[in-house]
Amino acid sequence: MADQLIFLTLFLGLVSGPQRVALQPGPAVKSIRILLDGKQVAALTRAPWNATVDFGPSIAPGDLVAIGYDARGDEVARASQTVNLPRPFADFVIAVKNDAKGAPVSAELRWEHLQGAKPVKSSLKIDNKTVPLDAGLRAKLPRLDPNQPHVLAASVQFEDGFVSRRELVIGGGVGDTADALLTPVAVRQTAGEAQQRNPSSCFTSGGSPVRVSAVEKSEAHVILVVDPDPRDAVKALNLTMTPSMMLGPSVVDERHLFSLPTGVWLQLLWPIAERYKTTSNTSAVMFPPSTFVDAAQGGMLWIVTRAYSGHFDKDVPRLFADAAGAAGLDAITGGHRRAVVVVLDHQNDSSSHDASSIRAYLSTIGVPLYVWSVTGPRPELTGWGKVDDISSPAKLKVAVDRLREDLESQRVAWLATEAVSALRVQSTGRCNITPLARWP
Numbered sequence: 001m002a003d004q005l006i007f008l009t010l011f012l013g014l015v016s017g018p019q020r021v022a023l024q025p026g027p028a029v030k031s032i033r034i035l036l037d038g039k040q041v042a043a044l045t046r047a048p049w050n051a052t053v054d055f056g057p058s059i060a061p062g063d064l065v066a067i068g069y070d071a072r073g074d075e076v077a078r079a080s081q082t083v084n085l086p087r088p089f090a091d092f093v094i095a096v097k098n099d100a101k102g103a104p105v106s107a108e109l110r111w112e113h114l115q116g117a118k119p120v121k122s123s124l125k126i127d128n129k130t131v132p133l134d135a136g137l138r139a140k141l142p143r144l145d146p147n148q149p150h151v152l153a154a155s156v157q158f159e160d161g162f163v164s165r166r167e168l169v170i171g172g173g174v175g176d177t178a179d180a181l182l183t184p185v186a187v188r189q190t191a192g193e194a195q196q197r198n199p200s201s202c203f204t205s206g207g208s209p210v211r212v213s214a215v216e217k218s219e220a221h222v223i224l225v226v227d228p229d230p231r232d233a234v235k236a237l238n239l240t241m242t243p244s245m246m247l248g249p250s251v252v253d254e255r256h257l258f259s260l261p262t263g264v265w266l267q268l269l270w271p272i273a274e275r276y277k278t279t280s281n282t283s284a285v286m287f288p289p290s291t292f293v294d295a296a297q298g299g300m301l302w303i304v305t306r307a308y309s310g311h312f313d314k315d316v317p318r319l320f321a322d323a324a325g326a327a328g329l330d331a332i333t334g335g336h337r338r339a340v341v342v343v344l345d346h347q348n349d350s351s352s353h354d355a356s357s358i359r360a361y362l363s364t365i366g367v368p369l370y371v372w373s374v375t376g377p378r379p380e381l382t383g384w385g386k387v388d389d390i391s392s393p394a395k396l397k398v399a400v401d402r403l404r405e406d407l408e409s410q411r412v413a414w415l416a417t418e419a420v421s422a423l424r425v426q427s428t429g430r431c432n433i434t435p436l437a438r439w440p
Helices: 231-236 300-304 320-331 355-365 393-409
Strands: 005-007 018-025 031-036 039-044 050-054 062-069 075-083 090-098 104-113 119-126 138-140 150-158 163-170 183-189 203-205 212-216 220-226 264-269 274-277 283-286 337-344 369-373 387-389 410-415 433-435
Touching: 005 062, 005 075, 005 090, 018 031, 018 062, 031 050, 039 050, 090 150, 090 163, 104 119, 104 150, 220 300, 220 320, 220 393, 264 320, 300 393, 320 337, 320 355, 337 393, 337 410, 355 369, 369 393, 387 393, 393 410, 410 433
Parallel strands: 220 264, 220 337, 337 369, 369 387
Antiparallel strands: 005 018, 018 050, 031 039, 031 062, 062 075, 090 104, 104 138, 119 150, 150 163, 183 410, 183 433, 212 410, 274 283
16 A cells, blocks of 8 residues: 655745755655655655755756655655745645554644744545644544545645645555646747647657647736835936937837837836745745736836835845846746846845856746846846846837847747656757757
């Protein structure tokens, strides 16, 4: 009978470097191998079932897999989670304990929230019958036949209103299962219209064709990492100092200058960290974005010169690179065309990750990165790659035109494969589309 193996450590945000990984195995599990992207990084043979796993010096997407073996060395349990790919702010697992005969006797909801919010409401059902949970989200299970499959369904609502739900199938030789989902992948239309007469001929993975459900021109999501203090931008983009011939025949509507087309939604993300204690007592660094703004509400000149209406410490360190990494993670959440724009000013970057590693991460997950400087050419910013000088309205127009053309050429392909594999697909060259993701 399949046994249970669960991760007690849930990696919901961006992660790199050495990290503690804790597991809870079922009674049949006598040893565990931990793999990161198919390579063994730890082996455990006894309690406590935890290890330190090095995720590398840079942020990179991957699969973290734990495999449990019985006393004979046969695989009896498996658990996995993706890292550095979109995950909810909060999540939980259903940890089941069995008696000596392998029958499930209790269950516990083990949860994690990036901002340390606590559960305020929870429920657990087994075979559609409610099982009471105590204050620690633990429950005694009714007597169950271990030879028959049983469905555990649980939900947890947190203080901030976020609700997470999970289902687990136990017994009957069945481990926990998940439905196969379609994964959205950003692609570039390379010529004419995308040819989709035979969608399965567009991409391959490991030499095998990957089924494509659809290729569509969806709405676009552009995240701007921009300083909440706009004084450098206001000084550089002062229209009164710019000859009208540099901006075109009419400069009547200043608010809508250099606007992006219909179907583009913008978010602003300040490079100022908000730090939280997570459930597991680690520190989470977050950069909450603004609400979505329809690009039709204002052009890019108006957007980058807006002052932040809330309170902020003007002397707090700016974390442009770290914020760009978080923006990239937000940008690939959902099936959207996407881009991240980092607007640099005179402020120094105090990020924990260097710009080149963040640029590489965004390339790996298929998010185009644009870096703009309102303070003119910046030769010292080599880690960012190409930096567009937007120190005048005319130069901003050139940068916005380049961004607009990029978004116009993007499409979203829905692939029948899981998230990490979707980033590694290759174009066959038969469909006029190629993936944006560039796996190193």
